[in-house]
């Protein structure tokens with residue numbers, strides 16, 4: 001098959017790769033129809049870390065991508081809820097499928113979890129085909145119910161936004177800051193307003209992203225042009241009770257505690273780098289509750305599906321660019337550029 005293959009930092013290539021085989025009896029093979037690039041893929045692209053060793057040209061090759069949807073073309077004999085022909089999306093990672101965490105808490109809590117497409121342990125779905133282990137606990141059947149855009153966003157971005165926003169202790173009438181207006185941040189703005197925030201401040205250096213946040217109802221500022229000071233000014237120097245960090249960029253992470261009001265909550269979802277630190281002094285002196293973590297993707301679907309079906313959550317206009325799988329290297333380059341107007345990229349595989 002053809003796939004996007006990690007050959008080293010800033011070196012993602014469209015090339016031939018071994019066809020996936022069923023890893024276990026409870027796996028399926030998905031023929032990928034669409035996939036997308038996640039902001040966290042850029043840490044890999046930059047030669048940074050996603051928790052393990054930093055990525056280098058010596059990292060063994062693997063198919064990239066943990067955001068993909070497709071059609072089941074083969075199902076192992078122990079798969080109960082999917083059959084050949086089903087259209088499905090997969091959570092960004094797969095656990096063992098057997099432990100208490102996998103069966104009750106979601107695969108990301110499994111001691112043996114692997115994220116798709118961040119290393120050779122579990123091949124990714126920026127490819128024509130991908131094996132999804134433990135399909136019953138990892139996949140969602142999307143037959144006829146979801147747009148491709150929503151299905152792709154439910155693999156990670158929308159679920160991570162929901163996870164981060166709900167852990168920011170947003171109260172009706174409260175002030176919220178969303179730091180970083182990529183797809184997760186923009187969905188975070190929409191969700192914060194759905195949860196009753198009176199005012200949502202949004203920070204991002206890219207003007208087109210700020211314009212999208214303002215269209216959703218946020219008040220947007222440029223963090224490179226006194227954005228933090230503007231939020232403090234608008235909140236009488238207090239900051240916001242709820243701050244959602246949705247980028248993982250070091251400057252964004254560093255701005256969160258100064259933006260958080262006394263007694264407020266800071267919620268982080270971006271993958272930090274070893275250089276990123278929080279001030280214990282600010283946490284103590286401002287009584288700040290700090291939360292961070294990796295989203296339990298499958299656990300958010302029961303909440304997000306009704307919001308999408310009822311049209312309460314729209315996540316409109318996030319896919320700004322479309323590429324073919326063969327143009328993957330260019331898609332990564334453009335996504336990494338954070339050029340004006342680049343929000344999220346859909347890669348057409350079919």
Ligand SMILES: [Zn+2]
Pocket residue numbers: 038039040041066092156157
């Ligand atoms: Zn991701």
Ligand SMILES: [Zn+2]
Pocket residue numbers: 095096097098099100101102110111112
């Ligand atoms: Zn498990």
